[in-house]
Amino acid sequence: MASLRVGFLGCGLIGRSHAAGLSSVKQAEIVSVFDPDGKRSARFASDFCPSAGLDAIAASAEAVIEAVDVVYVCTWTSEHRRLVEMAAHAKKAVFCEKPLATSLDDAVAMQQAVASAGVTNQVGLVLRHSPAFRWLQQQISQANVGRLMSIVFRDDQYIPTQGLYDSVWRSDINKAGGGALLEHSIHDLDLLEWMMGPISEVTARMDSIHGIHGIDDQASVLLVAESGAHASLVSIWHDMLNRPSQRRVEAICQRGFFSLEGDWSGPVHYELADQSGQPQSQGTLGDEQLEAAAAEVDKITNSPDAGFIAAALEDRPAYPDFGTALQAHRLADAAYRSAQAGGLAVPTPPLVFDKS
Numbered sequence: 001m002a003s004l005r006v007g008f009l010g011c012g013l014i015g016r017s018h019a020a021g022l023s024s025v026k027q028a029e030i031v032s033v034f035d036p037d038g039k040r041s042a043r044f045a046s047d048f049c050p051s052a053g054l055d056a057i058a059a060s061a062e063a064v065i066e067a068v069d070v071v072y073v074c075t076w077t078s079e080h081r082r083l084v085e086m087a088a089h090a091k092k093a094v095f096c097e098k099p100l101a102t103s104l105d106d107a108v109a110m111q112q113a114v115a116s117a118g119v120t121n122q123v124g125l126v127l128r129h130s131p132a133f134r135w136l137q138q139q140i141s142q143a144n145v146g147r148l149m150s151i152v153f154r155d156d157q158y159i160p161t162q163g164l165y166d167s168v169w170r171s172d173i174n175k176a177g178g179g180a181l182l183e184h185s186i187h188d189l190d191l192l193e194w195m196m197g198p199i200s201e202v203t204a205r206m207d208s209i210h211g212i213h214g215i216d217d218q219a220s221v222l223l224v225a226e227s228g229a230h231a232s233l234v235s236i237w238h239d240m241l242n243r244p245s246q247r248r249v250e251a252i253c254q255r256g257f258f259s260l261e262g263d264w265s266g267p268v269h270y271e272l273a274d275q276s277g278q279p280q281s282q283g284t285l286g287d288e289q290l291e292a293a294a295a296e297v298d299k300i301t302n303s304p305d306a307g308f309i310a311a312a313l314e315d316r317p318a319y320p321d322f323g324t325a326l327q328a329h330r331l332a333d334a335a336y337r338s339a340q341a342g343g344l345a346v347p348t349p350p351l352v353f354d355k356s
């Protein structure tokens with residue numbers, strides 16, 4: 001079976017996580033890496049490049065792109081656009097971490113670059129692969145539960161300038177582009193539009209309790225979908241180092257209540273009523289049972305990396321792609337504008353690109 005040569009730009013936390021994910025993908029081999037932090041690239045090469053070892057360390061991003069078939073862009077956010085444009089120009093399939101960029105304009109340019117080049121592209125909105133969210137998205141779209149009315153979405157983690165993440169760049173607005181909402185909850189904005197359908201109104205309030213310039217650590221966002229459904233998103237960066245990053249979601253439909261705790265393996269809980277409002281069924285799913293239930297409703301793999309490599313091998317679109325990420329960037333942009341104006345902002349119209 002054909003195999004792809006994979007290159008990594010950025011050998012930090014998420015680069016290592018994707019490299020670990022690729023270790024079980026037989027059709028991919030990491031052969032070239034670059035990170036200006038030499039200790040990180042050396043550790044990465046010795047851990048994840050069994051054939052090349054330290055010879056996998058390249059002198060520049062350009063050298064990596066030249067040496068491989070597919071490129072992972074796992075640097076801090078402000079470097080994403082430049083590196084993605086280089087990879088697209090070289091006609092290499094590209095996986096880029098979320099958020100795509102520090103601004104909506106840059107995200108638009110990146111989508112345009114991969115669309116014009118016609119290269120397979122995927123974004124690190126990895127919760128699109130989560131059994132828990134796939135199950136929830138499918139359940140609330142069933143006709144028997146009636147209309148989706150409201151979603152309450154809480155996302156909290158300790159501020160990632162410390163602990164496991166330990167990143168200075170996340171406190172630099174020029175490198176990160178924003179705080180909890182853009183850097184972390186771009187996932188949540190994407191999931192909410194996936195579950196609710198097109199969103200037409202966004203109202204937001206954001207604050208910085210830690211007082212880091214431009215870095216929101218407390219965001220409350222109200223979203224209204226064209227369908228009439230509402231969602232409230234609360235995203236927090238606190239200081240409880242022993243509390244893992246976690247989400248809790250409650251979705252209320254006319255005849256169905258769903259809750260999700262644990263954003264990958266659950267548990268998820270459901271309570272359904274019949275047409276006359278009488279109890280019909282209820283239950284809780286988690287782990288293998290939830291994985292099996294999610295696998296029954298779609299063909300999405302649990303592994304974002306296996307999905308990307310399969311798409312790149314077949315030279316076909318990957319999931320979720322830059323176009324998907326761009327829609328979430330529109331919502332983040334609207335939320336920041338709303339917070340700055342202290343009022344309501346309407347997202348820009350959906351962005352559609354052809355490949356010419």
Ligand SMILES: NC(=O)c1ccc[n+]([C@@H]2O[C@H](COP(=O)([O-])OP(=O)(O)OC[C@H]3O[C@@H](n4cnc5c(N)ncnc54)[C@H](O)[C@@H]3O)[C@@H](O)[C@H]2O)c1
Nearest residue numbers: 009010012013014034035037074075076077097098124167
């Ligand atoms: N999908 C997810 O759930 C998820 C989780 C964590 C981080 N991320 C995203 O991944 C990106 C990286 O985050 P991280 O936690 O791995 O950060 P990190 O600080 O652990 O690693 C970033 C690395 O990029 C390197 N780098 C900077 N500029 C570079 C360049 N031009 N070429 C090559 N390497 C360069 C840095 O030296 C650093 O080692 C961010 O955009 C972040 O938002 C996504």
